[in-house]
Amino acid sequence: MEHTLTHGTASGEQPHSEKNYLNETTGIWSWMTTVDHKRIGIMYLVAVCVAFALGGTFALLVRLALLNPQHTLFGKHWVDQEMYNRFFTLHGVVMVFLFIIPSIPGSLANFVLPLMLGAKDVAFPRLNLMSFYLWVIGAVLGISGILMGGVDTGWTFYTPYSATTSTHVTIVLMAAFILGFSSIFTGLNFIATVHKLRAPGMGWFDMPLFIWGIYATAIIQILATPVLAITLVLLMIERNFQIGIFDSRIGGDPVLMQHFFWFYSHPAVYIMILPGMAIMSEIVPTFCRKTIFGYRAIAYSSISLALLSFLVWGHHMFVAGESDLANVVFSGLTFLVALPSGVKVFNWLSTMYKGNITFETPMLYALNFLILFSIGGLTGIFFATLATDVHLTDTYWVVAHFHYTMMGGTAIAFFGGIHYWWPKMTGKMYNETWGRIGAILVLIGFNVTFMSQFVMGGRGMPRRYFNYLDQFAPMHMYSTIGSWILAVAFLVTALNLLASLKFGPKASANPWGGTTMEWQTDSPPITHNFHDQPVLEREPYDYRPREVTHA
């Protein structure tokens, strides 16, 4: 850290630092009405972190409820099935709709995407603010649903149960519907921005790979989310008026609901993971000081993941009465997803090969990502294989698999990204030692929590069950202890970051020696991002020795 700090200050880009986007105007109102993508990004960051804490609390409660087969704590019985059903549903709903989907696009991408393009803002700044407020409305609705007593359907809202249960499904569906529009407008904004607001001289293949990842994400947000919207509307109407589209008692089809749901929600897992991959493609070359290996391959793999994501939804219904032919086709298509994912992983590894690697906190998170996402990706192949899928469907294997991709992938990349861009966003450096401790604790806690779930799943422990056989007791206990380690890890990380706001040393414009455009302006940037319109001088990730052209 020390050497990079001096490197940044030496480049002498600090004289303008009195006025920046954080202190140009002050007061709550100036934030609430801002159309500055950087401030909206910060508001999103705060909001999704609060959601993460809420969802995490529910996760801890779920794990605590499963600590032992008697569901006791210090000998006292404290939780029943009903409560447990609500815990895991709320954990899922909050984490999926309030945290993961908006996390990276809303906060980090909102902040850095225009900066990376050399633009002054996103294409539609007011729409951007509206996305944020839609998120807030969705969150308020969702949380009031929780306060009224919650939902017990699971985050997937499968019919017929979701159409008949007496819990507060409608209001939570309404929340998810509104959050969907927030997501659509964010995606729409980013696509228009990438098309029209690139800096002079920046062609498509001069863009940082982060942009490619976010662009691919935006494609999915636009194409998939509307289908979820109409599905949720139909479900709300079904629930309240019994129109018989999903209700088999009056002619409907509950599996149709599953198809509609996964037509969105399978692409949605790529809405979740692609931004994580996008962050990886920034962190890895920066901390290896090496040109990224296979730029075009990574760019194309992002787009092909986005397109493939629409062709595999049927693998969620392998045991729901889908025809054999459909099963075989969906199985084959699902295997294809491994290709672009593998392309990315091998390109990051090749970038690291013979690189000048340093292990600052963001790089540790990137390494965590590589380990955890690879495990998550490879264990997904078990589900693409029809025969093993039958055995593993709806077991803890699924739970472990998607936590390795969603949390081990996206959430880890998100925290890596926060550490990576923290100096740019806040103008402060955090304590590197505590950052590293947090990253390592996350890795340990995560594996303790979820590796044990792979073992349980393989042995047949069904997901979402409250009661379990004594033979699973040790693994459940390990998993719960792991969840506590994770909680400590995130607490350490949060305290370290917050402490830096007050005690952290001032960050230079480019503390990591990054090559993309966001590092060419002050930390934190001025309101209009750049003092002069930046012009593309060299391709991204160019770490070859060169003459210093800017002073």
Next chain:
Amino acid sequence: MSTTTADLQNPQGDEHLDDVSHHHQHHFATMEQQFDTSKIGMWLFLVTEVLTFGGLFVGFGLMQNRYPREFVEAHEHLQRLAGATNTVVLLVSSFTMVMGVLAARTNQAAKCARYLWITVGCAAIFMCIKAYEYTHKYEEGLLPGYFYHHHGDLIPGSHGYSTFFSFYFMMTGLHGLHVMIGAVLLAWLAVRAKRGEFNSVYYTPVDLVGLFWHLVDMIWIYLFPLYYLIK
């Protein structure tokens, strides 16, 4: 894709855009860049609309496959003349919409406002006819799902009929909602046009709402044969 569309829509080209000092937002370099960007945004929004309705079209197709005889019989209850009239009304409104955009682009404020109001009128006629049809369905008991209570069906007790009307009301209802939203937007534009807010340099809102209106028309062009004509 969108850039070329914008170029077609804007045959006057740059010289008109650069020499008039209409303000554009600070993060755009030129009016033309701002216009193109808005246009891309609108096209993307239209894509989401198509997919929203797409889900319903797929659901309809599946259920038609499940209850082919009931669906044919149920569609006989729809008033073909009313549907055909509505199709004509919407086609006319598309024409007046285009004329409105043209008038805005050629600095004819009064004419633009007039065309926009005619378009609003078409929307109103459409909704009136739709209301008449809905009333008829209601009186006959041709209602969605649980509420269906029509007598004299060829296959008594089959759920196919109620499913047909579930989709009918969902799809035409969602479309009707779009017509009403479109009408409100058009009225707002007509007021602004009358005030002379649009000219050859800045007519983006008229153009974008126009795109939206054409999409609403186009969805009806698919709904009409699907429900009223196909056997």
